[in-house]
Amino acid sequence: MTRKRLDDLRASLRDDALRRGINPRDVDLLLSDLLGRSVAYLYAHGELMVDSAQLDARLARRYAGEPLQYIRGHTEFYSRDFLVDARALIPRPETELLVETAIERAPAHGRVIDIGTGSGCIAISIERERSDLHVLSVDRSVDALALASVNKARLESRVMLAASDVFSGVCGTFDVIVSNPPYVPLSEYEELAVEVRIHEPRMALTPGPAGTEVIERILDEAHARLEPRGCVILEVGYGQEEAIRTLAAEKRYDVDEFLPDLAGIPRVVVLSAHAQPR
Numbered sequence: 001m002t003r004k005r006l007d008d009l010r011a012s013l014r015d016d017a018l019r020r021g022i023n024p025r026d027v028d029l030l031l032s033d034l035l036g037r038s039v040a041y042l043y044a045h046g047e048l049m050v051d052s053a054q055l056d057a058r059l060a061r062r063y064a065g066e067p068l069q070y071i072r073g074h075t076e077f078y079s080r081d082f083l084v085d086a087r088a089l090i091p092r093p094e095t096e097l098l099v100e101t102a103i104e105r106a107p108a109h110g111r112v113i114d115i116g117t118g119s120g121c122i123a124i125s126i127e128r129e130r131s132d133l134h135v136l137s138v139d140r141s142v143d144a145l146a147l148a149s150v151n152k153a154r155l156e157s158r159v160m161l162a163a164s165d166v167f168s169g170v171c172g173t174f175d176v177i178v179s180n181p182p183y184v185p186l187s188e189y190e191e192l193a194v195e196v197r198i199h200e201p202r203m204a205l206t207p208g209p210a211g212t213e214v215i216e217r218i219l220d221e222a223h224a225r226l227e228p229r230g231c232v233i234l235e236v237g238y239g240q241e242e243a244i245r246t247l248a249a250e251k252r253y254d255v256d257e258f259l260p261d262l263a264g265i266p267r268v269v270v271l272s273a274h275a276q277p278r
């Protein structure tokens with residue numbers, strides 16, 4: 001057993017992390033998991049003696065490029081703690097804008113569908129904030145649905161889960177159709193950081209060469225699935241605004257708004273169907 005003072009251990013591990021291009025904060029978070037204490041507690045209790053051996057395997061995974069969230073097994077999204085693992089995409093902070101927009105837009109007691117639910121983070125957050133809504137979560141990946149089902153139980157959510165390729169496995173109409181679909185074009189997928197490309201599910205990231213394949217299917221099929229004053233709310237990729245505006249016009253939708261994320265990137269689009277089909 002190697003016992004070291006916490007402040008000495010932290011200092012050497014943080015230096016090591018920096019040298020390897022890893023954020024030293026990751027060391028603090030893994031140490032806080034090990035001790036079952038907050039990061040603030042680590043700062044205040046440098047005199048503690050700690051057995052660092054248990055940290056070695058976790059740090060080795062991090063240094064090999066595995067995302068911190070998969071190693072820790074959970075992450076925060078919209079102020080709730082979601083379990084995460086390689087079965088689904090890690091929830092991203094910018095996706096909270098999609099949730100916020102859906103919460104604002106959904107009519108009282110409305111029906112909402114989340115297409116490509118992954119960990120369930122969008123659907124569960126919407127339902128937990130707006131318990132009047134009826135929220136259905138679908139995904140093509142049964143592995144992702146299994147993870148979403150664990151999150152649903154942990155967070156005591158009433159969302160319904162179903163396996164479905166876009167709308168193919170569900171019936172009925174919706175007031176809000178929300179989705180953070182896979183939107184990375186195949187050529188850009190090959191360029192993604194190894195951390196993302198090797199560890200996160202490919203199906204969650206790229207739908208094909210154009211990047212808009214799943215978005216196009218949602219827009220084609222949503223005409224038959226939207227209530228008269230309903231809307232489609234989508235997260236889109238960096239640089240996709242023009243392509244989405246063109247697609248929306250071709251597929252007979254009005255762009256109600258395009259919302260920027262905290263980095264100023266147009267990230268969430270709200271679409272409503274043209275009143276009369278041409």
Ligand SMILES: C[S@@+](CC[C@H](N)C(=O)[O-])C[C@H]1O[C@@H](n2cnc3c(N)ncnc32)[C@H](O)[C@@H]1O
Pocket residue numbers: 088089090091092095115116117118119120121122138139140141144164165166180181182183203204205214
């Ligand atoms: C970008 S991830 C989003 C996951 C989660 N909603 C989030 O925001 O973190 C896209 C999700 O869409 C799912 N997906 C991909 N193609 C699909 C399709 N044709 N029909 C339904 N879901 C699909 C993937 O399995 C993945 O879980």
